[in-house]
Amino acid sequence: MINNVDFEGFRYHQPLPDFYKSDNPLNPKRKISDDLLLELNELAKKYNFSGTSYAKLSDEFKKEFNIDFDNVIIFRLLIGKDLIRMESSKEKGKLMDIEFQEYGIHIYELADFLRKNGFQADLIHPLDDKLSLRAIAMQSRDCIITRSNICLFKEGVHNGFFMIHTSIDNLPLKSENDMLWVKEFCSTCGVCIKSCPEDAFDDNEKILRKVCTAHKEGCSDCILKCPFFKRGYDKVKRRYDRMKVGEKNE
16 A cells, blocks of 8 residues: 555556556456456445446547547545535645545555556646646546536536446447436526635636635535535435426416
8 A cells, every 4th residue: 555655646647656566567468357347446445436437438529639549447545524614725625635635645556456457547637737637537427426526426516536447358348328317407506606706707608717715725615515415416306307397287
């Protein structure tokens, strides 16, 4: 295990730290067994990742984002609610960064697990400005981008994720995204944008990263006000379904 004290972690505009304990195999395997994939997921749960998603990138997508890999495993995590509820400050920003880095320690162990079992596995830089990780996450059909530009998975809007691209071709991919209704719901809500203390959205509701203080001071107002944080995905979905039924009966 990597020692927390020695782990310098991920930094913007810096190369990935090299904390792999194993090298990629010269002739990586392309197929993974159900049992080994289950073992990988259990290891992720041990490290408190909230779930695992899988993406197969299309040729069009790879060309658009200048990507040369196909298969991606997404390890999802939930930021602690007590931390989310803290008042914005530089100290909160540091605490959020520490929590993120602690998960980063284990992502190398998950990559090493795959390498030791004969698969190519490389971490995608989680802070790479040139690569849209949200766009890759959407390829999993396991999430949706909210109006405030947050990547929502069913377990919560207060999430983050790490990604590993791999040689595994037979990942259990979803055929469709059952969260597309969220776009319509968000279009009728907008509380995240209206309540932003920094007015960090332009006239087209695009986030102004230089104005947003989420990374510097851990501002979480858009998350705190979001119905998916306050009520949870399932309750919001039930309320939405009742609303649609009411509209049909009018």
